[in-house]
Amino acid sequence: MSKLEKSTIEKALTALSGWALADDGLSIKRVYKFGDFNAAFGFMTRVALMADKMDHHPEWFNVYNKVEMTLTTHDAGGVTQKDIDLATFCQTASGQ
Numbered sequence: 001m002s003k004l005e006k007s008t009i010e011k012a013l014t015a016l017s018g019w020a021l022a023d024d025g026l027s028i029k030r031v032y033k034f035g036d037f038n039a040a041f042g043f044m045t046r047v048a049l050m051a052d053k054m055d056h057h058p059e060w061f062n063v064y065n066k067v068e069m070t071l072t073t074h075d076a077g078g079v080t081q082k083d084i085d086l087a088t089f090c091q092t093a094s095g096q
């Protein structure tokens with residue numbers, strides 16, 4: 001899958017609440033906050049199952065109710081449609 005142009009990524013991000021292009025332009029990022037650890041881990045579980053189905057896995061860091069996420073496509077060296085698709089799923093799975 002090929003790397004998307006910066007303008008294409010920015011256009012796709014307008015439909016994705018809270019997601020932003022990283023300063024180096026190589027990934028998209030978002031921090032999710034939930035009510036508690038149970039809600040955060042439920043979200044991570046839903047995303048993990050979908051990510052494995054897509055063979056496209058997030059970089060993420062969790063502390064209690066906070067999940068920091070970075071999506072990039074290592075094979076392509078940047079952001080691809082797979083990252084946009086996984087971020088779109090995160091939006092549904094988080095309800096945010």
Ligand SMILES: C[C@H](O)[C@H](O)[C@H]1CNC2=NC(N)=NC(=O)C2=N1
Pocket residue numbers: 055056057058071072073074075076
């Ligand atoms: C071998 C395997 O298909 C690859 O390593 C997949 C797995 N998950 C992946 N996840 C992400 N985010 N980027 C990749 O390039 C990627 N590649």
